[in-house]
Structures are given as structure tokens and as C-alpha cells.
Amino acid sequence: MAKWIPQHEAPEPLEGPVVATITGGTIVWFVLFLVQLPFYGWFHEHGHLWWLWTCLTGGGLGLIGIWYVRGRDAALKRAARERPESTPVE
Numbered sequence: 001m002a003k004w005i006p007q008h009e010a011p012e013p014l015e016g017p018v019v020a021t022i023t024g025g026t027i028v029w030f031v032l033f034l035v036q037l038p039f040y041g042w043f044h045e046h047g048h049l050w051w052l053w054t055c056l057t058g059g060g061l062g063l064i065g066i067w068y069v070r071g072r073d074a075a076l077k078r079a080a081r082e083r084p085e086s087t088p089v090e
């Protein structure tokens with residue numbers, strides 16, 4: 001079987017507002033949890049209680065994600081400040 005050889009160099013990864021994106025997603029998970037909370041009894045009766053706990057878990061994991069991406073963002077900014085300006089980045 002022939003090996004696949006890339007025809008061109010891979011593009012740079014896209015960087016966007018990662019902290020804002022993760023924060024927004026975390027807020028959505030917590031809002032969904034709070035919206036479903038008044039219907040706890042209905043979810044319990046119909047066997048859909050996992051919907052409620054999925055939203056709470058998504059919000060909790062989102063808090064971990066916010067902590068992680070804030071640290072990553074700070075490390076990237078710190079590395080950019082420490083990099084000598086005379087050396088071109090390739």
C-alpha cells in the first residue's frame with residue numbers, strides 16, 4: 001500500500017475568542033439546567049431525568065474548560081511577550 005504524501009504544507013491552526021466561546025457554552029448549559037429544573041417531577045416520572053443532569057454536567061465541565069483555556073491564553077500571551085522581536089516566526 002502506498003503511503004500518502006502531503007502535496008502542500010498544512011495551514012496554521014485558527015485562533016479565535018476561545019475563552020469567550022467556552023464561557024458562552026458554559027452559560028448555555030447552566031441556563032438549560034435552570035430552565036428544566038422546575039420540571040424535575042415530570043422528567044423523573046417519564047425517565048428523562050438524565051436530561052437535567054446532562055445540562056448540569058455540561059455546565060460543570062464548562063467551568064473546568066474556562067479554567068483551562070484562560071490558563072492556555074495566558075501562557076500564549078506570556079510566550080509571545082518573551083519571544084525576541086528580531087526573530088521571525090515561521
